[in-house]
Amino acid sequence: MQNLQITSKLREDFPILKREINGHSLAYLDNAATTQKPQSVIDALVCFYENHNSNVSRGVYTLAEEATEIFEDGRKKVAKFIGAESSSNIIFTRGTTESINLVASAWGEKNLIKGERIIVTEMEHHSNLVPWQLAAQASGAELVYWPLSLEHGSSCVGRLDLHKLDELLTNSVKLLAVTVASNVLGTVNPIAEIVKMAHDRGVLVLADAAQAVARMPIDVTEWNCDFLAFSGHKVYGPTGIGVLYAKQERLNEMSVFQGGGGMIRKVSRQASTWADAPQKFEAGTPPVAEVFGLSAALEYMKKYGMPEIQQHELQLTEHALKRMEEFPDLELYGPADIFERTGVISFNLKNVHPHDVAQVLDEYGIAVRAGHHCTQVLHEQLGIQASLRMSFGLYNEISEIDRLFSALAQVRRIFN
């Protein structure tokens, strides 16, 4: 329980946690949607705008050099954080969604032809699904689903079965897009194994790490994935910034994404040539302040250590799963075993709509999400329209979970 003690101190780093909501202190349990920001991240933004703000790459004056340094240093920090070979493998985007669209478009355009296949899983977020629908429509490729294994028992376990993947990996498959950790079920997928299986059949892998980077150690070199995407705002960093990691070979086989300033080598009247990666994929003025904020966020997590953050989250998860057992009318979606999951926990209270539950919880200052969490295919597969989701961050405490369960008992009283 040692690192739970860390938490009570580090809560002071997050100004928003001092807020009162409807007379209660805020219990923010929607970290899968977005995370709160430590003072150091807010300070980084302020520091940038108060001292270094300038456009990057093109100026020879002091501010422009400082901004460029901050920006490129951010690239190095991200590369290091996820274990990438080099900072030139790091493309800055607006978020996970744009990162995946970039691959689906710039890689898909050149590498997908009619009749070929892309595999996605039934647990994908719309952002790792719709871009592939669009790429399939544009190229004539086919979208194939790696189905979930649902075992209804005391709880509904949603896992991906590697034997099923084996069957799906036929010759015509070009790419597999899979989440590292589900934003609903909490399930953690064995990416390294999946990549190995896929690569053995010549299939590329895009890993959606939106729900993973803040929750577990990441190592793209060890995982050997071809692409990896995540968002700054889900890793205690600012909005408006995301990352796409791509292997050098993949960068070489991609056409351009958006056109404009910064991504060109030479523009002539009818055609242009392109800068090298990563600049080739970063058209327009980049989000420099946001990169500085993201760097501060990664520093912040590093200070506590990803294994420690993960362990803390799993302790909270264990407690929450245990408290759930007191509610026979509560249906859990996702593994009940903390060794297969993160602290993202979705569930329903029988006979109460998740919207109504979340609304009552808000009256107690507790923030959880209700809805389909951008996973309609998964929800259809689970046979439900919507669910409730609590998801933990490094600042959450056991007592907040207890408050949630007391409030749930209250909800039951109101609606039954």
Next chain:
Amino acid sequence: MQNLQITSKLREDFPILKREINGHSLAYLDNAATTQKPQSVIDALVCFYENHNSNVSRGVYTLAEEATEIFEDGRKKVAKFIGAESSSNIIFTRGTTESINLVASAWGEKNLIKGERIIVTEMEHHSNLVPWQLAAQASGAELVYWPLSLEHGSSCVGRLDLHKLDELLTNSVKLLAVTVASNVLGTVNPIAEIVKMAHDRGVLVLADAAQAVARMPIDVTEWNCDFLAFSGHKVYGPTGIGVLYAKQERLNEMSVFQGGGGMIRKVSRQASTWADAPQKFEAGTPPVAEVFGLSAALEYMKKYGMPEIQQHELQLTEHALKRMEEFPDLELYGPADIFERTGVISFNLKNVHPHDVAQVLDEYGIAVRAGHHCTQVLHEQLGIQASLRMSFGLYNEISEIDRLFSALAQVRRIFN
């Protein structure tokens, strides 16, 4: 000269202006690249992260409702600032570049066919050029240039001649992409007239307002343009946020841009249906903090008034143009008449490379830009490879311009 007095007070609103560079106080004259931020914009970002940070649109709890309110209120403020009919005409993007790519892709895909034409001008920024090259290549449409009228005399005037446009507006033309104000020449183009001429021939108009929104009053309804694009970071707002205005009819005829969360209506396995505009074009978690910052920036400009800001800038411009006359070895690119231009002034000192000039100016704390300013076609047309650019913001003062010219005299001494 009244509003120059305002300036000396409002400088205090900009923390970065207190910086010393190489022992001199910062004279920031690169506002065409990016603008500095007033305290109120920085405070807005801090306020968002310290009090309201949450993902938008999908949460029923208090923070999520506040964030959604901030986000949609920002849309209304932008609509009002540029005179748009409704906030549903406002799409939030990452910047001007992405806004233009959105149109070139989502409008171009559905509305451009082989043999049709797009007109761009020779003074366009790469961000309003390369996307059209890509759209032309994708559709088989042809890119046609509206040539500059260059009259070399005491200075090199770069204007767009409406008679030439008349000749170019043939039946096959579908769209004209033109900047409101040049980021090099400073030339202001008569958008309302251009739109009228184009519409008379059934040609749509995209106005690149990246260099206009901070410099003059904007009214999309009066101008009647079909699309208008600008960036937050060039209007005293944060990086990572941009705007695309589009008329309702145009929104109706556009296919999707990027796929993902937030832009869908219903996702099923092989295909999806889309949300209404503007959400249809905003895939992924939007830059909520940045929208709040942009709102604060627009408020800030409104406080002083756009006509007043414009007048102030023109006073500075007049002074700078006059001082230039002392330098017979200085070549000006763009109109010498302040009634045709903004405070973006490009020039060269004969026999000294712009890089070297900018480097020496930096030693005196003066920030100007050297290079091709993302306008290689224009620079080719001007017969030069690179130029120097000074560009004013609402906080600049006459004394900073005088410092620049003293330093230029110094440069001449060093290099000749």
Next chain:
Amino acid sequence: MTNPTIYRKLLLKHARHPKNSGRLKEPDLRATAYNPLCGDELELTLSMTGTVIEACKTQVRGCAICQASASMMSELIIKKTMTEVVQISSQFADSLQKETNDIPQDVECLRPLIALKAHRSRIKCMKLAWEALEDCAAQNQT
């Protein structure tokens, strides 16, 4: 939230025991409405005598607020003309939009819903039934 429970009682009554729930067998007008944010769905069926709504049923797959709103609406619109109910619908929408708390007489009975208007995220839930109603009205016009 000012004393939400007093409203909740009435809302919950409607949500638990919705009036006019289900589907009319041979409706004159039918419309569905959908909330993409949560997947909630609603089906409205109406039978008409001339311009007057004779009978009305709603089939709801949604939250308590959505259910209650549909139930209250059904009570309110039966025996009224299409023109009248469209006006009521727009008064309801206005009341949800405006800053003040005064509520026009015609939609006074919707006060328990309108009282929740500060919860902007729930407006769509409240409006789902009314969207279906306006859809029916539009069909009736053409």
Next chain:
Amino acid sequence: MTNPTIYRKLLLKHARHPKNSGRLKEPDLRATAYNPLCGDELELTLSMTGTVIEACKTQVRGCAICQASASMMSELIIKKTMTEVVQISSQFADSLQKETNDIPQDVECLRPLIALKAHRSRIKCMKLAWEALEDCAAQNQT
């Protein structure tokens, strides 16, 4: 910037009166380099005797730093083997990269350039000639 003028004198001498400026008529090796940020261009021509650089000329369209770097490079590489100059090039690159100010003996004469390394935006200007040189070396290998 620590007393930049002392360097500037030497740099400016090279920039104003560049050594080995122009193009060799019948070069054994030829390469161009381009700076997309400002459009600067440079052409390097070399004539070889075996592996030794016999003559070298650079045609520069660029700033003073780019010009000076090309001029200094030309003085440094003539009569050296390709292997030697590639090593010098990488020592130069290392010196621009590292935090400390000590400079290896072989590139001591490039000190006026290396002294400007804090100006990261100018590194590309300094390196343009050396990029062309490395291109020539690569051609020579194959």
